[in-house]
Amino acid sequence: MDLEKLEKLAKLVLAEMPASTYSFSLYPRLEMRFKNLMAIASETLPEHQIFFNLALNKVDDSDDAKSAIRHLLEIMKLEMESNSLTKEMKIFQSAEEKMKEVGFSFQKEDYVSTFNNLNTALELILKNKVGIPTTIAKVNTANIIEVLVKYKVEPHLYLDEVRKRVIDIDNKVKHQGYCPSKIESINGIKAMEELIAKLRNMDMKLTDEIKDKIYEGL
Numbered sequence: 001m002d003l004e005k006l007e008k009l010a011k012l013v014l015a016e017m018p019a020s021t022y023s024f025s026l027y028p029r030l031e032m033r034f035k036n037l038m039a040i041a042s043e044t045l046p047e048h049q050i051f052f053n054l055a056l057n058k059v060d061d062s063d064d065a066k067s068a069i070r071h072l073l074e075i076m077k078l079e080m081e082s083n084s085l086t087k088e089m090k091i092f093q094s095a096e097e098k099m100k101e102v103g104f105s106f107q108k109e110d111y112v113s114t115f116n117n118l119n120t121a122l123e124l125i126l127k128n129k130v131g132i133p134t135t136i137a138k139v140n141t142a143n144i145i146e147v148l149v150k151y152k153v154e155p156h157l158y159l160d161e162v163r164k165r166v167i168d169i170d171n172k173v174k175h176q177g178y179c180p181s182k183i184e185s186i187n188g189i190k191a192m193e194e195l196i197a198k199l200r201n202m203d204m205k206l207t208d209e210i211k212d213k214i215y216e217g218l
Contacts, residue, residue, distance in 0.1 A: 001040050001043070001044050002044075003044065003076050003079055003080055004080075006040060006041060006044050006076060007073065007076050007080075009037060009040070010037060010041075010069050010072050010073055010076070011073070013033050013034060013037045013069060014066060014069045014070070014073075016030060016033065017030065017062045017065060017066050017069075018030075018062050020062075021061055021062055021063045022061060022062045023060060023061050023062075024059075024060050024061060024062070024065075025060070027062070030062065030065070031060075034059065034065045034068075034069075035056055037069070037072075038052045038055045038056045038068070038072075039052075039056065041072055042056075045075060045076075045079065048075055051068075051071070052072075055068040094124050095121045095124045095125050095196060096121075096196070098117050098120050098121035098124065099117075099118075099121050099189075099192065099193070099196070101113075101117045102114055102117040102118055102121065102189060102192075103189075105117055106185055106186075106189065109182070111179065111180040111181065111182065111184070111185045112173055112179065112180065114180070114185045114188070114189070115166065115169055115170040115173050115180055115185070115188060116170065116173070118166045118170065118188050118189065118192050119141060119166060119167065119170045121192060121196075122141050122162060122166060122167070122192065122195075123138075123139060123141050125195075125196065125199060126139070126141055126144050126145075127139065129199060129203075129204050130144060130148075130204065130206060130211070130214055131206075131211070132214075132215075141167055142163065142167045142171065143214075144214055145159050145160075145162065145163045145167065146163070147210060147213045147214050148204070148210075148214075149163065151207075151209075151210050151213075153204055153205065153206065153210065154202065154204070154205070155195070155198040155199070155202065158191070158194055158195045158198050159195065161191045161194070161195075162191045162192060162195050164191075165184075165187045165188045165190075165191035165192075166188045166191060166192060169184055169188060
């Protein structure tokens with residue numbers, strides 16, 4: 001069972017527990033629900049198996065059961081935070097790998113490829129920060145940044161700079177056959193490096209209205 005489903009199940013079982021202390025011998029159905037929860041948790045989070053086994057064998061009243069479930073919820077919270085951080089680190093690693101390709105293209109004076117790779121790195125980061133599945137192959141980065149800048153979502157000044165230094169030039173390359181200059185490439189690289197540094201430890205604060213505007217343009 002995945003962590004989100006396990007969390008829902010744990011909260012349901014916790015809500016069923018009586019406010020007063022009762023022995024499981026008086027409430028066999030609650031005991032069954034609790035032990036089923038601990039067994040599933042043991043399979044889902046095997047690194048905490050010792051705790052779940054103790055809970056299965058030693059817990060015999062509702063108070064101890066509630067305590068065990070609350071501890072399970074804390075474990076899951078930490079696991080989900082860790083998984084989220086790992087996912088985000090992988091996204092940034094992918095973006096940084098793409099930035100290495102930017103460097104190779106720049107060294108070869110292939111400024112068209114430089115901007116193509118800059119735009120791909122930007123797309124990877126934006127998907128992560130605004131909650132767009134990576135399975136959606138292509139997104140309109142210009143539209144996303146336009147919405148974020150319009151609503152002044154931080155770091156909007158850095159996003160606006162990337163729009164001018166990367167997206168606008170990349171669009172000219174793709175649609176007008178434009179050949180970027182060396183100085184334009186340098187400015188584009190610098191703008192992206194600064195944006196990546198800003199976004200690395202920042203969560204964008206997106207209202208439902210902003211999310212709707214972004215998703216409309218996909």
